[in-house]
Amino acid sequence: MTNTTLKLLAQQLQLSISTVSRALKDHPDISAATKAKVNALAQSLDYEPNAYAIQLRTQSSKILGVIVPAISNLFYDSFIAAVEEESRNNGYAVMILQSSHNPENELSNLKIFRQNRVSGVFACLSSSAENLEVYQKMNEREIPVVFFDIVPKDNRFTKVRMADERCAIMAAENIIKRNAKKVLAIFGDEGLSITQKRKTAFQKFMQDFAPKTHCSYAHAANTNDAADIMKKFADKKQKVDTVFCMTDEILIGVMKTIQELQIKVPSEIGVIGISNGFIPNLYYPHISYVETSGHELGKLAFVQMMANMKGGKTLTELTVDAKFVEGGSM
Amino acid sequence: MTNTTLKLLAQQLQLSISTVSRALKDHPDISAATKAKVNALAQSLDYEPNAYAIQLRTQSSKILGVIVPAISNLFYDSFIAAVEEESRNNGYAVMILQSSHNPENELSNLKIFRQNRVSGVFACLSSSAENLEVYQKMNEREIPVVFFDIVPKDNRFTKVRMADERCAIMAAENIIKRNAKKVLAIFGDEGLSITQKRKTAFQKFMQDFAPKTHCSYAHAANTNDAADIMKKFADKKQKVDTVFCMTDEILIGVMKTIQELQIKVPSEIGVIGISNGFIPNLYYPHISYVETSGHELGKLAFVQMMANMKGGKTLTELTVDAKFVEGGSM
DNA sequence: AATTTTGTCGCAAACGTTTGATATTTTATA
DNA sequence: TATAAAATATCAAACGTTTGCGACAAAATT
Numbered sequence: 001m002t003n004t005t006l007k008l009l010a011q012q013l014q015l016s017i018s019t020v021s022r023a024l025k026d027h028p029d030i031s032a033a034t035k036a037k038v039n040a041l042a043q044s045l046d047y048e049p050n051a052y053a054i055q056l057r058t059q060s061s062k063i064l065g066v067i068v069p070a071i072s073n074l075f076y077d078s079f080i081a082a083v084e085e086e087s088r089n090n091g092y093a094v095m096i097l098q099s100s101h102n103p104e105n106e107l108s109n110l111k112i113f114r115q116n117r118v119s120g121v122f123a124c125l126s127s128s129a130e131n132l133e134v135y136q137k138m139n140e141r142e143i144p145v146v147f148f149d150i151v152p153k154d155n156r157f158t159k160v161r162m163a164d165e166r167c168a169i170m171a172a173e174n175i176i177k178r179n180a181k182k183v184l185a186i187f188g189d190e191g192l193s194i195t196q197k198r199k200t201a202f203q204k205f206m207q208d209f210a211p212k213t214h215c216s217y218a219h220a221a222n223t224n225d226a227a228d229i230m231k232k233f234a235d236k237k238q239k240v241d242t243v244f245c246m247t248d249e250i251l252i253g254v255m256k257t258i259q260e261l262q263i264k265v266p267s268e269i270g271v272i273g274i275s276n277g278f279i280p281n282l283y284y285p286h287i288s289y290v291e292t293s294g295h296e297l298g299k300l301a302f303v304q305m306m307a308n309m310k311g312g313k314t315l316t317e318l319t320v321d322a323k324f325v326e327g328g329s330m
Numbered sequence: 331m332t333n334t335t336l337k338l339l340a341q342q343l344q345l346s347i348s349t350v351s352r353a354l355k356d357h358p359d360i361s362a363a364t365k366a367k368v369n370a371l372a373q374s375l376d377y378e379p380n381a382y383a384i385q386l387r388t389q390s391s392k393i394l395g396v397i398v399p400a401i402s403n404l405f406y407d408s409f410i411a412a413v414e415e416e417s418r419n420n421g422y423a424v425m426i427l428q429s430s431h432n433p434e435n436e437l438s439n440l441k442i443f444r445q446n447r448v449s450g451v452f453a454c455l456s457s458s459a460e461n462l463e464v465y466q467k468m469n470e471r472e473i474p475v476v477f478f479d480i481v482p483k484d485n486r487f488t489k490v491r492m493a494d495e496r497c498a499i500m501a502a503e504n505i506i507k508r509n510a511k512k513v514l515a516i517f518g519d520e521g522l523s524i525t526q527k528r529k530t531a532f533q534k535f536m537q538d539f540a541p542k543t544h545c546s547y548a549h550a551a552n553t554n555d556a557a558d559i560m561k562k563f564a565d566k567k568q569k570v571d572t573v574f575c576m577t578d579e580i581l582i583g584v585m586k587t588i589q590e591l592q593i594k595v596p597s598e599i600g601v602i603g604i605s606n607g608f609i610p611n612l613y614y615p616h617i618s619y620v621e622t623s624g625h626e627l628g629k630l631a632f633v634q635m636m637a638n639m640k641g642g643k644t645l646t647e648l649t650v651d652a653k654f655v656e657g658g659s660m
Numbered sequence: 661a662a663t664t665t666t667g668t669c670g671c672a673a674a675c676g677t678t679t680g681a682t683a684t685t686t687t688a689t690a
Numbered sequence: 691t692a693t694a695a696a697a698t699a700t701c702a703a704a705c706g707t708t709t710g711c712g713a714c715a716a717a718a719t720t
Contacts (some may be wrong), residue, residue: 284589
C-alpha cells in the first residue's frame with residue numbers, strides 16, 4: 001500500500017498541493033468549505049505528514065538526542081524517562097544512544113545525531129578524557145548541547161548536574177550528627193570530576209567540623225570492589241562504625257558484606273549513601289541517603305535545552321539541590 | 331555556519347553533484363583521482379550527509395522505534411539496552427517512547443513513529459485491552475512490528491517473549507525439590523496474559539506433581555501490596571514455608587517484610603523469584619531465581635526484526651528459554 | 661461605473677540526496 | 691584509420707513538504 005501524500009490528496013480533490021497543505025494547517029487563506037473537504041479526505045486516507053520532507057524543507061527536526069553511558073542504570077534510566085516525558089509533551093521525540101563508557105562510541109553516536117540533524121543533544125561524558133572539540137563543533141552548527149551529570153570543566157557549555165558538593169556535605173553532616181568515630185568513605189572512579197568534587201567537599205567538611213573523627217578513604221570501581229573493601233574494614237582491628245557510599249553500586253556491595261557478616265544496622269554500623277532512593281529502600285531498615293533525583297535532573301536539563309534553543313546562548317551551570325532522606329540506618 | 335552539502339562540494343571542485351555523490355559512495359564509475367579529491371574536501375569541510383534528504387529520497391529510514399511501558403524498569407531497560415546495541419552495530423538508530431501503561435500514549439507514540447517513518451517498531455502492549463488495528467495498519471504500511479514481553483494473543487503478528495510457562499514450571503520444580511508444604515505464590519496484574527500463562531502453568535504443575543502441597547495464591551499490583559500480602563501470611567496461623575514471587579517488584583516487597591520480621595532465609599522460609607538477576611543478588615543469601623533476561627530478549631527481538639525487514643512475513647512466536655540460577659534462598 | 665479591497669487558490673522554487681539515462685573522452689579492437 | 695568498447699562524468703527528475711508571490715474573482719468602497 002502506497003503512502004498517502006499531499007499530492008495524492010490534491011489530485012483526488014482537484015486542488016493544488018499548496019492549497020491542501022494550507023488547508024491542513026488551518027491557514028486563514030483557505031475557505032472553511034475547502035478545509036472541511038480536505039480534512040475529511042485526509043482522515044479517511046490516513047494521511048500522515050512525512051517528517052523527513054518537513055525537516056528537509058524547514059531545516060529543523062523535532063528530535064532530541066541523548067547520550068548516556070548506559071541505559072540500564074538506576075540513575076540514567078530515570079533521567080531518560082524524564083527527558084522523554086518532557087519531550088513528548090513538547091512535541092519532540094527522543095533518540096537515545098549509549099556510549100558504554102567508551103569515548104569511541106560517544107563519537108560515533110554524535111555522528112549519528114549530526115546526520116539525523118537532531119535539534120539538540122543531552123550528553124553525559126563517557127570518560128574523564130574530555131573530547132570537547134566535537135561538542136564545540138555541534139555548538140557551531142547551532143545544535144545546542146546540554147551536559148548532565150558528568151560534565152566538562154570547560155565553561156563554554158551548558159551543564160546541569162546534581163549539587164555534588166552539597167550532597168557530600170549533607171552526608172558528612174549526618175555522619176557527624178551520629179557522633180561517628182571511625183568512618184569509612186568509599187568513593188567511585190577517581191578519574192571523574194564528580195568523584196573529585198564529592199570527595200574534596202566531604203574531606204574538607206569532616207576535617208573542619210569533626211577533626212577527631214578518623215576517616216578512611218577508598219575508591220571502588222564496582223559493586224564487588226566495594227564489598228571487598230567493606231570486608232577489609234569490618235575485621236576486628238580496624239572496625240569502622242559508619243560507612244559512607246558515594247553511589248548505589250558501592251552501597252550494594254557494602255550491604256552485601258554487611259548482610260553476609262550479619263553486622264547489625266544501625267547499632268553496629270551506620271550506613272549512608274547518595275542515591276535516587278530505589279536501592280536504599282530495598283533494605284530493612286531503609287538506608288538513609290542523600291537524594292539525587294535523575295528525574296529532577298532530566299526535567300531541569302529539558303528546560304535548559306528549550307532555553308538554549310529559543311533564546312541566545314545561556315551558558316549556565318545549574319544544579320539540582322539535594323535533600324536528606326532519613327532511613328533507619330544511622 | 332552553514333552546513334556543507336553535496337552542492338557546495340561540487341561547486342568548489344568544479345564537479346557535478348552526482349559525481350560528488352558517487353565518489354563519496356565509492357561508485358566504480360568514478361576515477362580514483364576524483365574520489366581522492368572529493369574525499370579530501372569532504373573531510374576538511376566536515377561533510378555529513380543529511381539523513382532527511384536520504385530518507386526522503388530512498389524512502390527508507392535507518393531508525394527503529396521502541397514502545398515500552400516505562401524506561402525506568404529493571405527488565406525493560408536491559409531490553410532497550412540490547413536493542414540499542416544491536417541496532418547501532420547494524421547502522422540503525424533507536425527512538426524510544428514510553429507509554430506509561432497508558433493506551434492513549436501508546437497511540438500517540440505510534441503516530442510519532444509513523445510520521446518519522448521508522449522502518450520498524452518493537453512494541454510492548456501497555457494494557458490488556460489490546461488495540462490491534464493500529465498495529466495492523468503499521469503492517470499494511472510495510473512497517474514490521476515485533477511485539478515483546480507483553481504480546482497480543484492474535485497470531486497475525488510477530489512476537490518474542492520469555493518462555494513464561496517454562497519459567498513458572500521451573501520455579502515450581504524447585505519448590506517441590508525443597509519439599510515445601512505450605513507455599514505462597516504471588517503473581518502480578520491479573521489482566522495481563524503473561525500473568526495468566528505463568529499462573530496457570532504453575533498451578534497445574536503443582537497439582538500434578540505435589541498434590542499434597544498447600545498453595546495460596548495472591549496478586550500484587552506493586553511492591554507495597556506484596557509486602558502486605560507477605561505480612562499476612564507470615565503470622566502464626568498460616569505461616570508459609572516457601573514463597574514464590576512472579577516479578578522483581580513482588581520480590582522486593584516480600585523481602586522487605588522478611589527483613590523487617592527477621593525471618594531467616596532459607597531455614598524459616600524459602601524464597602524464589604523470576605527475575606533478570608539484579609535484585610536477587612542484592613540480598614544475602616542471594617535469592618534463587620528463574621532467569622529471564624531482557625538482554626537476551628532484546629537480541630532475539632532484533633534478529634526477528636531484521637528477518638521481517640528482509641524476507642517476507644515471518645509470523646512466528648519465539649520464546650527465549652529460561653534457566654534456574656541457584657542462590658542460597660531455597 | 662470605476663476602483664480598491666478582500667477572499668481563495670495556484671505556481672514554482674527550494675530543501676539535499678540518489679539514480680537511470682545520456683554525453684563526452686579515452687583506450688582497445690578490427 | 692575507422693569503429694567499437696570502456697571509462698568517466700553530467701543531466702535531470704524525483705522524494706514530500708513549505709511558502710513567497712502572483713492570479714483571479716467577488717465584494718466593498720469611492
